[in-house]
Amino acid sequence: MSRMPNAVSSIDIRQYGFVAPTDKDFKPLDDEIQRTHDFADLQRNDFHVKVTLLSPNTLVVYRTRGPAGELRSNTLSMEALFFDCQTGKLKHRESWPVRRRNRMTDFQETEGRIFAVDADHFLVHANNRLLLYGSRFVLLKELALDELAMGPSTSATWAVQVAVGGKRLFLRTEILGTYGYQWRDAYTLASVDVVPAPPPLDIAADHPVLPRETGYYIQQQRNLQPYPPDSGATISCEPNECRSQGISGLPLSEGRVLISSKQRAAVYTSEGQLIWHRETDANTGLRMIGRSLNGRTFVTVWKGSQGEFDGVSLSNEDPTAFVYDLESGKRRLTATVPMGWDYGFSLSPDGMLFTILHGTTVDTFQCNRP
Numbered sequence: 001m002s003r004m005p006n007a008v009s010s011i012d013i014r015q016y017g018f019v020a021p022t023d024k025d026f027k028p029l030d031d032e033i034q035r036t037h038d039f040a041d042l043q044r045n046d047f048h049v050k051v052t053l054l055s056p057n058t059l060v061v062y063r064t065r066g067p068a069g070e071l072r073s074n075t076l077s078m079e080a081l082f083f084d085c086q087t088g089k090l091k092h093r094e095s096w097p098v099r100r101r102n103r104m105t106d107f108q109e110t111e112g113r114i115f116a117v118d119a120d121h122f123l124v125h126a127n128n129r130l131l132l133y134g135s136r137f138v139l140l141k142e143l144a145l146d147e148l149a150m151g152p153s154t155s156a157t158w159a160v161q162v163a164v165g166g167k168r169l170f171l172r173t174e175i176l177g178t179y180g181y182q183w184r185d186a187y188t189l190a191s192v193d194v195v196p197a198p199p200p201l202d203i204a205a206d207h208p209v210l211p212r213e214t215g216y217y218i219q220q221q222r223n224l225q226p227y228p229p230d231s232g233a234t235i236s237c238e239p240n241e242c243r244s245q246g247i248s249g250l251p252l253s254e255g256r257v258l259i260s261s262k263q264r265a266a267v268y269t270s271e272g273q274l275i276w277h278r279e280t281d282a283n284t285g286l287r288m289i290g291r292s293l294n295g296r297t298f299v300t301v302w303k304g305s306q307g308e309f310d311g312v313s314l315s316n317e318d319p320t321a322f323v324y325d326l327e328s329g330k331r332r333l334t335a336t337v338p339m340g341w342d343y344g345f346s347l348s349p350d351g352m353l354f355t356i357l358h359g360t361t362v363d364t365f366q367c368n369r370p
Helices: 023-036 039-043 239-245
Strands: 009-012 050-053 058-065 076-084 090-098 113-116 122-126 129-133 139-144 156-162 168-175 178-185 209-212 215-220 223-227 248-251 257-261 264-268 274-279 283-291 297-305 320-325 331-336 343-347 353-358 361-366
Touching: 009 076, 050 113, 050 343, 050 353, 058 361, 090 122, 113 156, 122 156, 168 209, 209 248, 215 248, 248 283, 257 283, 257 297, 283 343, 297 343, 320 353, 331 353, 331 361
Parallel strands: none
Antiparallel strands: 009 361, 050 058, 058 076, 076 090, 113 122, 122 129, 129 139, 156 168, 168 178, 209 215, 215 223, 248 257, 257 264, 264 274, 283 297, 297 320, 320 331, 343 353, 353 361
């Protein structure tokens, strides 16, 4: 099923050497698993292509590969293609050496990732360094994370989150089971005091810490718990709804937060007031959420069978993306595209464009004005 509006631009990334991996590419990995039986090690590999809208004019498509395009190698590089959003023309190409990741989720580690920040700048996390670039692809600042580690730097794992607005960075580090947090300025990469970091104790590795204007949410199973405790209300979903899958949370502008559970997407104020929600009666398989950098536009993506979301029939094969305006709650875009080996999406910082990577195609759409 395809429910796709007219694209502003459409890019076939195979023209630039970004082809989907084949069984032959995976065979060395399969052989290694048969030898070591280390399935956890396989999950830390970084096979998929990613996409990020960096500005209203530029999007980046990137992946991590070995020197000869191998999925896994002792020497890895992150290859990035920068395109004009409107024309689909290649603007710039660059690569950076990267380390092999130690963790699977981006809440735990962001080595080999690219982020949009304020003023059309972008941030690269590569080889345990943060590299800040301007809109003309000129390196502006660099921060060596190894120098910040309070312990053996070779054992440190770093994760970056860009706070709503794109002016501040929230860094999480893990060293031998000990966790630390700090704020950095997105323009200078210098340390800044914003809100005291949450306590490093009693926060498991799989509990994301979500920064917001007045503190943090610590995500635990079906709850978003505020920190400091008096900075807001605990937000929960019903056990029958969340079951064992829990919730996904994402801070939005003005202290609001988007949460997604198995059959519901909802927006709450920091005081716990429900201000927007949509439900589905489908048997859902895939659910994902995202937001624009300014936090005023959000997206929820669903895949499921025998049901609808917001009046739209869902597909069990192809995901459907729903883009909404935060203030009005109105839907700005609906797009269902074929599911490929690679699937990803991104909103532009101002929320006016939405890009979907599906297979080896990158489509960019204009969002309706709210």
